[in-house]
Amino acid sequence: MKTKILSILIPAVALMVSSCAFDNYDAPDAKFDGRLVYQGTPINLDSRNVYMELWEPGWVKKSKVDIHVNQYGAFSAVLFNGTYKLFIRRNTVPFMVPRNDQTNSDTLLVELRGNKTMDIEVTPYYLVKNASLTNSGKTVHAAFGIEKIITDSNQKEVERVTLYINNVNFVSADAKIAEASINGGDIADPNAIALTAQVPDMTPMQTYAYVRVGIKLRGVDYLIYSPIQKIEF
Amino acid sequence: MKRIFVITFVLSLMFSVACNDDVFLSKQPNDLLNDEQVWSNRDLVILALGDLYNRFPDYQTIENWGEFANFDEAFASRDYGRHQNNDWGFGDWGYWDYSYVRALNSFIKRCAEATVLSAEDRQAFLAEARVLRAAVYFEMVKRMGGVPLIVEPLTYDYSGDPSSLQFPRAKESEVYDFVIRELDEAEDLLLDPTAGGRIYSRATKGLVLAMKTRAALYAASIAKYGETTPSEMTSGGEVGIPASMAQGYYQQALAAAQELIGKGWYSLYRKNTDLRENFTNIFLDKSNNPEIIFVEDFKLKDKFHGFTTNNQPVDQTEEPGDSGWLNPTLNLVQSFEKLDNTFAPLAIGTPGNFVYYDKITDLYEDRDARLWATVILPGSQFKGRTIDIWAGYILADNSIITSGALGGQGTLPGRSAAEQVVGKNGPIDQVEKSAQTGFYVRKFLDPAIGSGQRGIGSAVWWVRYRYAEVLLNAAEAAFELGQADVAAGYMNEVRRRAGFTIDLTAADITFDRIVHERKVEFAFEGHQLWDMKRWRLAHKVWDGQNLGLTTTPGKADESSTKPYGLWPYKVYDPGSPNDGKWIFKTIIPGKAIGIDRFRLRNYYSEIGSDILSRNPKLVPNP
Numbered sequence: 001m002k003t004k005i006l007s008i009l010i011p012a013v014a015l016m017v018s019s020c021a022f023d024n025y026d027a028p029d030a031k032f033d034g035r036l037v038y039q040g041t042p043i044n045l046d047s048r049n050v051y052m053e054l055w056e057p058g059w060v061k062k063s064k065v066d067i068h069v070n071q072y073g074a075f076s077a078v079l080f081n082g083t084y085k086l087f088i089r090r091n092t093v094p095f096m097v098p099r100n101d102q103t104n105s106d107t108l109l110v111e112l113r114g115n116k117t118m119d120i121e122v123t124p125y126y127l128v129k130n131a132s133l134t135n136s137g138k139t140v141h142a143a144f145g146i147e148k149i150i151t152d153s154n155q156k157e158v159e160r161v162t163l164y165i166n167n168v169n170f171v172s173a174d175a176k177i178a179e180a181s182i183n184g185g186d187i188a189d190p191n192a193i194a195l196t197a198q199v200p201d202m203t204p205m206q207t208y209a210y211v212r213v214g215i216k217l218r219g220v221d222y223l224i225y226s227p228i229q230k231i232e233f
Numbered sequence: 234m235k236r237i238f239v240i241t242f243v244l245s246l247m248f249s250v251a252c253n254d255d256v257f258l259s260k261q262p263n264d265l266l267n268d269e270q271v272w273s274n275r276d277l278v279i280l281a282l283g284d285l286y287n288r289f290p291d292y293q294t295i296e297n298w299g300e301f302a303n304f305d306e307a308f309a310s311r312d313y314g315r316h317q318n319n320d321w322g323f324g325d326w327g328y329w330d331y332s333y334v335r336a337l338n339s340f341i342k343r344c345a346e347a348t349v350l351s352a353e354d355r356q357a358f359l360a361e362a363r364v365l366r367a368a369v370y371f372e373m374v375k376r377m378g379g380v381p382l383i384v385e386p387l388t389y390d391y392s393g394d395p396s397s398l399q400f401p402r403a404k405e406s407e408v409y410d411f412v413i414r415e416l417d418e419a420e421d422l423l424l425d426p427t428a429g430g431r432i433y434s435r436a437t438k439g440l441v442l443a444m445k446t447r448a449a450l451y452a453a454s455i456a457k458y459g460e461t462t463p464s465e466m467t468s469g470g471e472v473g474i475p476a477s478m479a480q481g482y483y484q485q486a487l488a489a490a491q492e493l494i495g496k497g498w499y500s501l502y503r504k505n506t507d508l509r510e511n512f513t514n515i516f517l518d519k520s521n522n523p524e525i526i527f528v529e530d531f532k533l534k535d536k537f538h539g540f541t542t543n544n545q546p547v548d549q550t551e552e553p554g555d556s557g558w559l560n561p562t563l564n565l566v567q568s569f570e571k572l573d574n575t576f577a578p579l580a581i582g583t584p585g586n587f588v589y590y591d592k593i594t595d596l597y598e599d600r601d602a603r604l605w606a607t608v609i610l611p612g613s614q615f616k617g618r619t620i621d622i623w624a625g626y627i628l629a630d631n632s633i634i635t636s637g638a639l640g641g642q643g644t645l646p647g648r649s650a651a652e653q654v655v656g657k658n659g660p661i662d663q664v665e666k667s668a669q670t671g672f673y674v675r676k677f678l679d680p681a682i683g684s685g686q687r688g689i690g691s692a693v694w695w696v697r698y699r700y701a702e703v704l705l706n707a708a709e710a711a712f713e714l715g716q717a718d719v720a721a722g723y724m725n726e727v728r729r730r731a732g733f734t735i736d737l738t739a740a741d742i743t744f745d746r747i748v749h750e751r752k753v754e755f756a757f758e759g760h761q762l763w764d765m766k767r768w769r770l771a772h773k774v775w776d777g778q779n780l781g782l783t784t785t786p787g788k789a790d791e792s793s794t795k796p797y798g799l800w801p802y803k804v805y806d807p808g809s810p811n812d813g814k815w816i817f818k819t820i821i822p823g824k825a826i827g828i829d830r831f832r833l834r835n836y837y838s839e840i841g842s843d844i845l846s847r848n849p850k851l852v853p854n855p
Binding site for chain 1: 778
C-alpha cells in the first residue's frame with residue numbers, strides 16, 4: 001500500500017515542481033531607478049500620486065508602464081531591456097521636465113540594457129525654502145519661505161500653502177489628519193510664512209507625528225513639499 | 234462479451250448518423266432576425282427602434298442610484314467604499330459606445346430606403362433615430378471631449394488594412410455643433426409633444442429644443458469657464474472650446490429655450506396647492522403632466538425598477554433585505570434657501586448652546602418647499618407614516634442615552650421601565666440601512682403599496698428632461714449674455730413654485746445664484762457632475778481640503794469634500810422648560826473617511842489604451 005501511494009505521489013510532486021520551458025518568458029530583470037532632482041537635490045512630492053509614463057514604441061498595442069515616484073522623489077522599476085520613451089504628464093505635477101535635444105521635447109529617451117540608475121533633472125515651479133517645523137506640545141508651528149523658480153510664461157500662481165500633519169510618515173494633501181492653510185493671495189511676505197496647526201487626538205494614542213508644508217499651485221493637481229519631519233510631544 | 238457487442242453497436246449507430254451539410258449550414262437561425270427580415274415588417278422596425286431607445290445613455294439614474302453617492306449629495310448607507318477613496322479614477326465616467334452609434338447609423342440608413350414604411354412613418358422614425366444619435370454624441374462629448382464623428386455605418390473590406398475605419402477626433406466644439414445641427418434638422422420632422430395626448434418617452438419637437446438648449450449651454454459654459462483650466466485644452470481643439478465661441482453658444486441656448494417656452498406646450502407642474510407635495514408629484518404624476526419633456530418610462534409587471542425597494546425607510550420596508558441605501562447629506566440639505574431668499578446653515582446653535590425646537594420638523598419650516606420634496610426629513614411623512622429618525626435622548630449634562638439597535642430600548646435616569654431611546658430608522662452610525670446622515674431620499678420614491686417589494690418594484694419614471702430645466706437654462710444663458718432682468722424672470726417662475734414669495738431682482742442674479750438654483754432644483758436628477766464640470770467648479774468644490782462644512786452654502790465654489798449629517802436628539806430634562814424639545818448635532822458618518830479631490834484630468838475621462846491602440850489617429854486627453 002505504502003509503495004503504491006509513493007509511486008503515485010513522487011511522479012505527481014515531480015510534475016508539480018518541474019515546469020515546461022516553452023510557455024514561460026523570463027521575468028523582467030533590468031532594474032531602472034533614480035530620483036527626480038533639481039540642482040542635484042531630490043524634490044519632495046505626494047506620496048502616492050506622481051507617476052512617470054514609460055512607453056516602448058514599436059509594438060502593435062499601445063500601453064504604458066506607470067512608474068511611481070515616491071514622496072522623496074525616488075523611483076524604481078524592474079523592466080525588460082529596451083528603448084523606452086519616458087514622459088511625465090504636465091499639469092498634474094508641480095515641476096517641469098526641461099526640453100532635451102534628443103527628442104526636441106520634454107520626452108526623455110531611456111536606453112535600458114541591464115541595470116540603470118538615472119537622476120532626472122526637473123525644474124519645480126516653486127520650492128519651499130528654509131522650512132522650520134517646531135512644536136510646543138501638540139501645537140505645530142511652521143515657518144518657511146517659498147521661492148519662485150519658473151518665472152517665464154510657464155509660471156504658475158500659488159493657490160495656497162498648507163501645513164499637513166499625519167500619524168505615519170506618509171504626509172501629503174491626501175494623507176493627513178490635520179491641516180492649516182493660507183491662500184496665495186493672503187501671503188504678505190513669501191520669505192516669511194507662518195502656519196500653526198493642532199495635532200488632533202489619535203487612536204491608538206501616540207506621542208509623535210509627522211509634518212511638512214506644501215505649496216498648491218493653481219492649475220496643478222499635486223503639491224511640492226518640504227522634507228518630512230517627525231515631531232514628538 | 235455481450236456488453237462489448239452492445240457498446241460497439243451503439244457507437245456504430247452514432248457514427249452512421251451524420252447531418253446533411255447543405256441544410257445544416259444554410260439553416261436560418263430561429264433566435265434572431267436579420268436585417269432583411271426586420272426591414273420587411275413595420276412592427277419589427279418599431280421593436281428595433283424601441284431597442285435603440287432602451288440603450289439611451291445615462292449616468293446617475295433611479296436604476297443606478299449608487300452613483301448618486303459619488304459626490305456630496307448623498308451618503309451610501311450600504312456601500313461605504315464610495316466614501317473611502319480620495320480620488321476618482323481618470324477613466325471614470327468614460328463612455329465610448331460606437332456599437333450603439335453603428336446601430337443608429339445603420340437604422341438611419343435602412344430607414345431612409347425602407348419601402349415597408351409609410352412616408353410618414355419613415356420620416357418620423359428617421360428623425361427619432363437622428364435625435365437619439367445626437368443624444369449619444371452629446372453624452373460622449375460631455376464625458377470624453379471631441380470624438381470621431383461617424384454618421385455612416387462603416388463596413389470592413391477584409392483587406393487587412395483597417396485604416397479606412399479609423400477616424401480622428403473632431404474638435405469638442407464640432408461635436409456640439411453637430412448635435413445642435415442634427416437637432417435642428419430633426420425638429421420639423423417630429424411630432425408636437427401634445428399631439429394626441431402628451432408624448433413623454435419618445436423624441437418630440439419639445440425634446441429637440443430642450444436638448445438643444447442644454448447642449449448649447451454646456452458648450453457655452455465650457456468655452457467661457459474652460460479658460461480657468463488651461464491645462465484641459467489640446468492644441469487641436471479635441472478638448473476645450475475657445476472663449477470666443479461662448480457668446481454664440483449662449484445665444485443659441487437662449488434662443489432654443491425661448492422658442493420652447495414660446496410654444497406653450499409645457500408649463501411648470503402646479504396641480505397641488507401644497508407646494509411640498511406638488512414638487513414631489515412632478516416625478517410621480519404620469520397623467521397629463523405638463524412639465525415632463527422626456528423620460529424613461531416604466532410599467533409594472535413588464536419593466537420596473539428597484540429605486541423604492543432600495544431606498545425606502547428601513548422601519549417600513551417591504552423588503553427586509555433592502556432599504557435605506559441613499560442618505561442625502563447635510564451639505565445638500567443646508568443648501569436649500571430660507572423662504573426670505575437668504576442662505577444660512579441650519580440654525581442648530583453650538584454644543585452647549587443648542588437651539589431648542591418644539592417639533593422635530595420646526596428646524597426646516599422656513600426652508601424652500603423643494604427641501605421637503607427632495608429629502609425625507611425626520612418627522613415628515615412617507616406612505617402615511619411618520620418617519621422616526623432621532624439619535625437618542627440628551628440629558629441636562631449633555632450626556633446621551635441611546636441604543637445600538639434600530640428602535641432600541643434603554644432606561645432613562647429616574648425611570649424604571651425601559652423605553653425606546655433611538656429612532657426606528659436610526660440614525661446609528663455604521664448601521665446599514667439606517668439614516669446615517671439623519672435623512673432619506675424622497676425624490677422619485679414611490680408611495681404606491683408594493684413599490685418596496687423586489688418582485689413588484691416601482692414604475693416611477695426617470696425624468697431626463699423637464700420644463701424647469703429649460704427655464705433655468707434660459708435664465709443662465711440670459712444672465713451670461715448680460716440680460717439679468719430676463720434671467721430673473723425665468724428664475725422667479727421656478728422659485729415661486731418652490732414657495733418663494735419675494736421675487737429676485739435683476740441685481741440679485743449672480744453666477745452663484747444660478748449654480749445654487751440648479752443644485753437644489755435638480756438634486757438626484759443626474760445633473761450635478763456635468764454642471765460642475767462645465768462650470769469648471771468641480772476641482773474647486775471637491776478640492777481635497779478638509780475644511781469642515783461650509784457656513785456659506787450659497788457660494789458656488791465652497792469646498793465640500795465630505796458628506797455631513799445632522800442628528801436630532803430629544804431633550805430629557807424633567808422640570809426644565811426644554812424637556813421634550815429637540816436639538817440637532819452635526820456629524821460625519823464614521824465610514825466617510827475619504828476626502829474628495831477632483832483632479833484636473835478628471836474633466837475629460839481618459840480614453841482607454843485599447844481604444845487608442847486600435848486607432849492611432851486618436852489624440853489622447855491631456
